[in-house]
Amino acid sequence: MTDDVITRAHRDEWARVVASLSRRFGSLDIAEEAAAEAFAIAVERWPTDGAPPNPGAWLTTTANRKAIDRIRRESKRDEKHREARLMVDDSAPHSAGVVDDDRLRLIFTCCHPALSMDARVALTLRMVGGLTVPEIARAFLVQDSAMGRRITRAKAKIADAGIPFRVPVTDDLPARISGVLAVLYLVFNEGYLASSPDSAPLRHELTAEAIRLTRLMRTLLPADGETTGLLALMLLTEARAPARISSEGELVTLDKQDRRLWDPVLIAEGHRLVRLRLASGVAPGRYQLLAAINAVHTSAGDVRATDWSQIVALYDHLAAVDPSPVVELNRAIAVAELDGASVGLAIVDRLESSLRDYHAFHATRADLLRRSGRVEEARAAYDAAMRLSGNSAQRAALARRRDRLD
Amino acid sequence: MQYLVSVIDDGQAEATGRTDSASAAEAAAIDEFNDRLQADGHWVFAAGLAAPSSATVVDNRGDAPLLTDGPFLESKEYVAGLWIMEAADLDAVLALAADGSKACNRKLEVRALLREE
Numbered sequence: 001m002t003d004d005v006i007t008r009a010h011r012d013e014w015a016r017v018v019a020s021l022s023r024r025f026g027s028l029d030i031a032e033e034a035a036a037e038a039f040a041i042a043v044e045r046w047p048t049d050g051a052p053p054n055p056g057a058w059l060t061t062t063a064n065r066k067a068i069d070r071i072r073r074e075s076k077r078d079e080k081h082r083e084a085r086l087m088v089d090d091s092a093p094h095s096a097g098v099v100d101d102d103r104l105r106l107i108f109t110c111c112h113p114a115l116s117m118d119a120r121v122a123l124t125l126r127m128v129g130g131l132t133v134p135e136i137a138r139a140f141l142v143q144d145s146a147m148g149r150r151i152t153r154a155k156a157k158i159a160d161a162g163i164p165f166r167v168p169v170t171d172d173l174p175a176r177i178s179g180v181l182a183v184l185y186l187v188f189n190e191g192y193l194a195s196s197p198d199s200a201p202l203r204h205e206l207t208a209e210a211i212r213l214t215r216l217m218r219t220l221l222p223a224d225g226e227t228t229g230l231l232a233l234m235l236l237t238e239a240r241a242p243a244r245i246s247s248e249g250e251l252v253t254l255d256k257q258d259r260r261l262w263d264p265v266l267i268a269e270g271h272r273l274v275r276l277r278l279a280s281g282v283a284p285g286r287y288q289l290l291a292a293i294n295a296v297h298t299s300a301g302d303v304r305a306t307d308w309s310q311i312v313a314l315y316d317h318l319a320a321v322d323p324s325p326v327v328e329l330n331r332a333i334a335v336a337e338l339d340g341a342s343v344g345l346a347i348v349d350r351l352e353s354s355l356r357d358y359h360a361f362h363a364t365r366a367d368l369l370r371r372s373g374r375v376e377e378a379r380a381a382y383d384a385a386m387r388l389s390g391n392s393a394q395r396a397a398l399a400r401r402r403d404r405l406d
Numbered sequence: 407m408q409y410l411v412s413v414i415d416d417g418q419a420e421a422t423g424r425t426d427s428a429s430a431a432e433a434a435a436i437d438e439f440n441d442r443l444q445a446d447g448h449w450v451f452a453a454g455l456a457a458p459s460s461a462t463v464v465d466n467r468g469d470a471p472l473l474t475d476g477p478f479l480e481s482k483e484y485v486a487g488l489w490i491m492e493a494a495d496l497d498a499v500l501a502l503a504a505d506g507s508k509a510c511n512r513k514l515e516v517r518a519l520l521r522e523e
Contacts, residue, residue: 087407087494162493162495162518163495163497164496
């Protein structure tokens, strides 16, 4: 009973406590340590004393007291030593549609473009998500000590280099939001298709955490279309997870999935968000288009009922917004469904110079070669895809498709 | 806060056959950028540096000063000049550095000076 209260308080209040202490004391380090101490005291006391009526307020007060204790201790120990202070900008955000919330400042600080991508991911999961260092270390298959150093170094850079604790100005906001979304999408994708052979192919704890943080981001930036788009994309992708790994541990491609296993609640929410963005009349960005494509897929009860012409149209639009070879590869798959395998294959073959080291390029090419009856070339392409894939379930599925060639 | 903004030459001077300083067009753009830094209160100091080959390394940790001809680090990339800029925070100095990089046609390294409190 109390355990539930503590778990819920951790999930709901961690980021709020860390964010408000970061602002008050001007140090992510003090904020993180004091928040962790406050939760440790809750774990110790709540089961015997009972949970306080307002857990959030209790945690904030307790963490504040711990932070003040530490600052007193340190200033006594070494008068000359002064910790570099986080640059706190207390003015309200200048951007319309932005909620004034310390958690938003915290997210933008953790995802600052002057930090490496690895540092942004680790810091966001620790400071905003409240995952422990060992949990983050396990998720990215590095030693606890190495992950601890990565986070410590990132906090030190924020303090020493003067990275401000604030919501970016309007001019910078779209680029900075897309930076945050890229971090969240990376966390999601690492959970959805683990890149290492040593981890489970699907890791629900990471996809769930990415969804939770994206929901928080949407609460804080309700007017931002791409934030809503990314949330919809994650929900519609996560909805298919139960059908994605076969009982033999192979990755099941979209066309072969048992659609009765898809999660109807997640799909309904994803569709609602996509419709909301369509109704806004604002030109969609990359995540909204990807969400719309996934909405078309999840609207079809059977793969044969898929509206491929709509999917091709959405990919055309996406290729205009984001002209990358990976988008072109996915567009080719849709074109193959609409106009035939050889038409799709012609598009794929043009991408060889840029995608030759990407497993999905060879896997796609292999499938289209097989469907065009070019068996030997298909076999070689499956082999190339297997060499490049780091995901065990995906390799197993590719091996099976290769071995079925006659 | 104050920041050291180092100008990194990775072949620009060599490409134009010079061993130091900026081309006339670059110099004009830098002057204009410096005027703006001064007008907006960001300017603390700026200077271009002589070629790395003209450097001398001094080490007097032993019995007598040891002099070595040349830079402490031999590298194709080297610091060709520097600014000290005053800015509210990293976001502010990075925005200035983005314009400075355009002006001098080189990449810049931004590093905070340690603060004294």
